[in-house]
Amino acid sequence: MSQQAVNGVSHRGRVLTLDSMNPNVKRVEYAVRGPIVQRAVQLEKELKEGVKKPFTEVIKANIGDAHAMGQKPITFFRQVLALCSYPALLEDSKFPEDAKQRARRILEACGGHSIGAYSASQGIECIRQDVAHYIEKRDGGIPSNPDNIYLSTGASDAIVTILKLLVCGEGRDRTGVMISIPQYPLYSAALADLGAVQINYYLDEDNCWSLNITELRRALSAAREHCNPRVLCIINPGNPTGQVQSRQCIEDVIRFAKEEHLFLMADEVYQDNVYAEGCQFHSFKKVLFEMGPEYSNTVEMASFHSTSKCYMGECGFRGGYMEVINLDPEVKAQLIKLVSVRLCPPVPGQALLDLVVNPPQPDEPSYATFMKERTAVLSALAEKARLTEQIFNTVPGITCNPVQGAMYTFPRVTLPQKAIDKAKELGLVPDMFYCMRLLDEEGICLVPGSGFGQREGTYHFRMTILPPTEKLKVVLQKIQEFQLRFTQEFS
Amino acid sequence: MWNMTQLEYGTLARRANQIKDELRQGVRRPYKEVIDVFQGDLHKAGMKPLTFVRQVLAACVYPPLINSSNLPLDVRQRTQEELRRCVGGSVGEGNVCGLMMWKKHENASPRTGVLIPVPCHNKTVLSIMQLGAVAVPYYLSEEQGWALQVEELQRALESAKGVCNPVALYIINPGNPAGYVQSQKSVQEVIRFAWEKRLFLLVDEVYQDCVYGENCEFVSYKRTLSEMGPPFSGTVELASFHSVSKSFSGEYVCGLRAGYVELVNLDPAVMKYIHTLFSKDSCETVLGQIALDLMMDPPKPGDPSYLLYKQVVNSLPGFSCSPIEGGLFAFPRLHLTPKAIQKAKELGLQPDTFYCTRLLEEGGVFTGPGWEYGQKEGTYHIRYNTSRDVMEELLRRLSSFHMTFMKDFS
Numbered sequence: 001m002s003q004q005a006v007n008g009v010s011h012r013g014r015v016l017t018l019d020s021m022n023p024n025v026k027r028v029e030y031a032v033r034g035p036i037v038q039r040a041v042q043l044e045k046e047l048k049e050g051v052k053k054p055f056t057e058v059i060k061a062n063i064g065d066a067h068a069m070g071q072k073p074i075t076f077f078r079q080v081l082a083l084c085s086y087p088a089l090l091e092d093s094k095f096p097e098d099a100k101q102r103a104r105r106i107l108e109a110c111g112g113h114s115i116g117a118y119s120a121s122q123g124i125e126c127i128r129q130d131v132a133h134y135i136e137k138r139d140g141g142i143p144s145n146p147d148n149i150y151l152s153t154g155a156s157d158a159i160v161t162i163l164k165l166l167v168c169g170e171g172r173d174r175t176g177v178m179i180s181i182p183q184y185p186l187y188s189a190a191l192a193d194l195g196a197v198q199i200n201y202y203l204d205e206d207n208c209w210s211l212n213i214t215e216l217r218r219a220l221s222a223a224r225e226h227c228n229p230r231v232l233c234i235i236n237p238g239n240p241t242g243q244v245q246s247r248q249c250i251e252d253v254i255r256f257a258k259e260e261h262l263f264l265m266a267d268e269v270y271q272d273n274v275y276a277e278g279c280q281f282h283s284f285k286k287v288l289f290e291m292g293p294e295y296s297n298t299v300e301m302a303s304f305h306s307t308s309k310c311y312m313g314e315c316g317f318r319g320g321y322m323e324v325i326n327l328d329p330e331v332k333a334q335l336i337k338l339v340s341v342r343l344c345p346p347v348p349g350q351a352l353l354d355l356v357v358n359p360p361q362p363d364e365p366s367y368a369t370f371m372k373e374r375t376a377v378l379s380a381l382a383e384k385a386r387l388t389e390q391i392f393n394t395v396p397g398i399t400c401n402p403v404q405g406a407m408y409t410f411p412r413v414t415l416p417q418k419a420i421d422k423a424k425e426l427g428l429v430p431d432m433f434y435c436m437r438l439l440d441e442e443g444i445c446l447v448p449g450s451g452f453g454q455r456e457g458t459y460h461f462r463m464t465i466l467p468p469t470e471k472l473k474v475v476l477q478k479i480q481e482f483q484l485r486f487t488q489e490f491s
Numbered sequence: 492m493w494n495m496t497q498l499e500y501g502t503l504a505r506r507a508n509q510i511k512d513e514l515r516q517g518v519r520r521p522y523k524e525v526i527d528v529f530q531g532d533l534h535k536a537g538m539k540p541l542t543f544v545r546q547v548l549a550a551c552v553y554p555p556l557i558n559s560s561n562l563p564l565d566v567r568q569r570t571q572e573e574l575r576r577c578v579g580g581s582v583g584e585g586n587v588c589g590l591m592m593w594k595k596h597e598n599a600s601p602r603t604g605v606l607i608p609v610p611c612h613n614k615t616v617l618s619i620m621q622l623g624a625v626a627v628p629y630y631l632s633e634e635q636g637w638a639l640q641v642e643e644l645q646r647a648l649e650s651a652k653g654v655c656n657p658v659a660l661y662i663i664n665p666g667n668p669a670g671y672v673q674s675q676k677s678v679q680e681v682i683r684f685a686w687e688k689r690l691f692l693l694v695d696e697v698y699q700d701c702v703y704g705e706n707c708e709f710v711s712y713k714r715t716l717s718e719m720g721p722p723f724s725g726t727v728e729l730a731s732f733h734s735v736s737k738s739f740s741g742e743y744v745c746g747l748r749a750g751y752v753e754l755v756n757l758d759p760a761v762m763k764y765i766h767t768l769f770s771k772d773s774c775e776t777v778l779g780q781i782a783l784d785l786m787m788d789p790p791k792p793g794d795p796s797y798l799l800y801k802q803v804v805n806s807l808p809g810f811s812c813s814p815i816e817g818g819l820f821a822f823p824r825l826h827l828t829p830k831a832i833q834k835a836k837e838l839g840l841q842p843d844t845f846y847c848t849r850l851l852e853e854g855g856v857f858t859g860p861g862w863e864y865g866q867k868e869g870t871y872h873i874r875y876n877t878s879r880d881v882m883e884e885l886l887r888r889l890s891s892f893h894m895t896f897m898k899d900f901s
Contacts, residue, residue, distance in 0.1 A: 015658055015691040015728050018760050025764050033770035078553040085778075086549035088542075092561065111527075118530060120508075153776075164621075193768075316577075316777030337501065341617045346776040348552075 027192035031185050031451020032063050036435055040445040055443030059475055061463045062445045064239070064407045066313025066377075069466040074312060074373050076366045077355045080106070084115045084351050098364040106351050115347040121340040123151025123321070124347075127354040131321050134357035139286035144323065150335070151321045151353065153345045155269050155306035158322035160190050161338060162302050165331065166231050166263060167196040176227035178219060178262070180211070182410060182452035182460070184239040197227035202455060205412065208401050209241035213252050220260060232262040237270040237281065237405030240452050240462040242385070244279040244405040250287045257299055264301040269320075272310035275382035276404035285325060301325040307352050309407065311377040319349030319356070381407065384465040384472055391476045395483050403465065410449065410462050413483070419490035431459040437486065442478045503847060504529070507857040522855030526885050528875035529857045544785050547573065551781055573781050604655035606647055606690070608639070610822060610864035610872070612667045615695070625655035630867055633824065636813045637671040641680050648688060659691040660684075665698040665709065665817030668864045668874040672707040672817040678715045686727050697734040697750070704816025713755060729755040749779025807890060809897050815877065822861070825871040831900035843871040846896070854892035856885060 018026070037060075044058045060068065067073065076099060083089050083103035090100055109126045111117030122128065128151060132144040152158035167175045176197040179187045191198045201219040203209040211234070223229045234253060236245045245253075257264045266284035274281050285303055289296040307319030327335070359374075360366040385403035392400035392411045400411040415430050423433035431448035439445050449460025467475060511525050543566065550556040550570035557567050603624040607616060608631050619626050629647035631637040644660070651657045662681060664673045673681075685692050694712045702709045713731055717724050734750035754762070812823035827842050835845035843860035850856050850873075861872030875885070 014726075014756070014758050015689055016761055017758050018764075020658070021761055021764065025768060028764070028767055030767055030770050034767075082549040082553035082556060085552055086542075086545040089549060089556075092559075094559075189767075318776045337617075338621070340501070341614050341621065343614070346779060348778050349776060 024193050024195050028189045029185065029192070029451070030189050031447050034447075034451060036432065036439060036445060036447065037062055039436065039439060043439065043443065053443065054441060058439075058443045058445055059467060059471070060445045061467060061475060062447045064309065064464055064466065065315050066309075066407075066466050067315065069464070070468050070471075071313050071377060071466065072373070073314065074370065076360055076370045077312065077314070077352060079366075080355055081348060081351060084348070087113075096365045098360055098366050102355060102358065106354060110347065115351060117347070119344040119347055119350060121342075121344050122336060123149070123345060124350050124354075127151060127350050128321075130354050130358045131323075135283075135285065135323060139283055139289070142286055142289045144285075148324050148327070149321055150324070150339060151319075151345045151350050152339075153318045153320065153342075153349065154308055154315075155267065155304040155320040155322070156186050157318075157342075157345065158302070158304055158320060159186065159265065159267065161335070162265060162322065162324075163190050163194055163196065163231075164338065165335060167191075167194045169228055172226060173228045175231065176223045176229035177231040177233060178216070178223070178229060179233045180235065180238070182240050182449065182454055183233075184235055184267070185451055187233055188453070197223070199223040199227070199229055200453065203238070203241060203243070205401065205455070205458075208404070209238060209243040209410075211245060211249055211253065213256055216253070216256055229260070230263055231265060232257055233265040233267065234284070235267040235270075236284075237268075237273060239267075239270065239406050240408045240410040240447075241401070242403040242406045242408055242410065243401070244274050244276065244281060247280075247282045247287060250282055250284060251291060254284070254288055254291060254295055254299060257301075258295055264299060266301065266303045268303055269306040269309045270406040271305065272378065273381060273407060274405040275378075275385045276402055279404045281405070285323065288325065296325075298326060300327060302327075307349060307356055310356075311374045312352070312356055313377075314352055317349040317352045318346050319353040320345070321353060380469065381465060384469055385409075387469070387472065388463075388465050388476065391473075391480070395480045397483055397487055398479075407464050407466060408462050409465060410452070410460050412449075412458060412460050415459050416487060416490040419486065422490065431461060434459065434486065435461055438479065438482050441485075442482050444475055444478060444482075503844065503851065503857070503860070506848070507851055510851065510855070520855065521853060522888070525851070525855045525857055526881050526888065527857045528878065528881065528885060529859050530876065544782060547785060548778055548781060551778070569785075573784065577777060601654075601656045603659075604651045604657035605693070606644065606651075606657055606660045607865075608661070608663060608666075610668050610861065610866055611661075612663060612695070613863045615661065615663075616865070625651070627651045627655065627657055628865060631666075631669060631671070633669075633813060633867070633870070636816075637666060637669040639673065639677055639681065641684050644681070644684055657688075657690065659693050661693045661695070662712070663695045663698075664712075665696075665702060667695075667698065667818050668820045668822040668859070668861075668872075669813065670815035670818040670820055670822065670877075671813070672702050672704060672709060675708075675710045675715060678710055678712060679719060682712065682716055682719060682723055682727055686723050692727060692729045694729065694731045696731055698818040699733065701819055702817040704814060707816040709817065713753060716755065726756060728757055730757075731755075749776065749783045751783060807893050810893065819876050820874050821877050822864075822872050822874050825861075825873060827871055828897070828900045831896070834900065843873060846871070847873055849896060850889070850892055853895075854888040856888050856892070 040058050040060060043053065047053060047057070079095055079099040080103050083095060083100060084106055087107060089095060090103065105126070107113045107115070109124050110119065125146070128146040128149040131149050132146040135144040136142065150158060152161070163177070166177070169175055174197050176199045177191055178199040178201055181200045181202050188198055199219055201216050204212055204215070220229055232253070237243065254264070264284065268283060271281045271283070283303065284301060288299055288301065302322050302324045304322045305320060307317055308315040360370045388409045389400050389402050392398050392409065397414045398411050400409060403409050413431070413434065415434060419433065420430045423430040426433060428436070429448065429450045431450050435446050435448045446461045446463045449462065452462060454460050465472065507525055507527065507529070510520070514520060514524060546562055546566040547569050550562060550566060551573055554574065556562060557570055604627045605619050605624055606629050607619070607626045609628045610631070616626050627647050627650065629643050632640055632643070648657055660681070665671065682692070692712065696711060699709045699711065711731065712729060716727055716729060731753045732750060754765070809826045810823055811826070812821060815821055825843060825846055827846065831845070832842045835842040838845060840848065841860060841862040843862055847858050847860045850858060859874040861874065864874060866872055
């Protein structure tokens, strides 16, 4: 019986097949939710059905989803959002006055005074103004123009939008986009989807995943042979690697971008997640302007932020923004048109963003609780970052760079040759084989390093540091035990 | 026809916002506020949201409200149910569910073509052009209440020869901007046509809850396809779209951005890639998904309120409007005089944009010009949403403005 007959399709076949599909889609991969997560979901189902396993739960340490791992939301934010969702609560005395005041202000700015209404495609104006003020304050007074702020559905939406504008050309003139290896796979997925040329520059694992200009130069000149490099993407603090770039490094990158006429995309969604001593977040915008008008008037740049990370962790609300610098005014008009097609970013996400950039002030009733909750989240993350690095570095076969920031660890694992051979037999990339076994034996879901990119012949995995401290300790121990067993099995 | 690089696009919206600002600052105009009926956003036009939905959303967002005696019991129970489905019990976590998005299927050459109705929701056209595909227009028959005629589909398909490779047929039912509701017979004809010509059906059914014409009934493509039996039911590839933005009469939560697509008869190998495409965009807002769930399973009894619409416009000279059977909009035809058309040309504007601009400035009503949605050459239309709350005032201002306008350009 033919396959088509089995599928119940007539001899003519379907309109939409792998062959007739957009070929770019085939190249799109997103490891964070890829095959290993599908396997994890399968295991969870089996556990629910009562199937016996060596573990009682699947720990999903694959995705940077704080709330899913038990992190509590910030009370003040949720109060304001509840007030916005159901304004009758404005009469409820149990809600503090500063929450009500913000809710009223947000509702006033919404169509029909409702968060159910569409907003302007660029985002609610007063929220964009608040974002601009936040940026000014953060960057020591350097002006930010609300017209350069575009609210978005998480940072991902804005990142893809800018890439859409930048990618063009055919053949050797096709846009090349420089991305760090390892990288967050949204970038590689978006580039595949848009048919852009991906230009890899390698971060230096032996030096805490630092970025070297010589490596940028090497990648760029090699790329010029076959494409038209126009964009340079940086994630700072880094994902998956967790490094926080020094100020000097940021200056060097800006100088490089100017020399080589590249559009800078600065993904700064982890800007509040900085833990290591001696590390500090420096925004690309601030450094750019402090370098003087020769740079601040010419370098084209887009910076991205989001409500999904930092201390809020509100991934599900899909809040975010980008700030564009030195964008051609005619291009801006096209950008507005482009974002209007998706109508507007979710309004609750915009409202949440407004609270993030406009949190309780010292003289307000909710301040004490807010600061307590914020500090608790960030200090817990810092402690877990330290713990993770410490423990992983005691395990033979695993080496781990300091987790300076963000929410992940990206340790390197030495795999025995026999394991690598076995993986090949099974048609799996070696670190996927490793992670699948870890999942099946311990119920811990990580993402193989191949999903993020790594130097040829090296293997890594990405684990989040989000599970609660006690659970994290258990996870680290189980990985340690698994690593020993695995090494022995394939020795 | 759809020339979206024209700077006119968005100009009216900017001007409308400018006027709103001026009014707020106390500038005197012949009206106190702008009636904004440009989009299908009834909140903007003053419609009140449905309490139950808002209470559940508020409690999901701030779970301590579950213990509040101010909220009804069913709200609190429903909240607990919804939160149980969220990992970690928080709506702040990301989740993957069916989402509303285009499935791209584009070849390098020849270019992919998608058959689109005229008139059509302009976001669709922009999306298609953005993907590098060709929009192939098929004209709905205004004289027959915007009916979709198979002969016209055939003509459109033929017109594509040598220009592109048509692979999909896009339908909006109930319509936008024209407020028709397809009969079951019409739906069957379209399905048969799609089957014969091997077209992928993309059916936008976001207005399925907005049906109020007499003897009109929404029949989903999925149901009709299934009832038609083999060979159609097992072969025609179908994607049906729905949204919380337009549904659930009484609750239009456009701002939450939630919807779904149901896929029928798709190649299983392709489905894998659809999953990947969706996953890289993280997820839809969890609040939106909850709103969607509430929409699918509303409280009982929950009677929808039917929107009533008085056909004032048909009594105005130079105006004609097909019966509005469903959807959220009216799309009446303007019979402009040669003088008016000439004046528009002098100003470098499309004639209906000229009309809408004057209507905004003088009447304080913000509507959409027909050219943005597509229309038969030489015809002009305007689109506005039929929100009941502002309808009376809107019609009053429209009538008054229209009479003056017709006199000025007689």
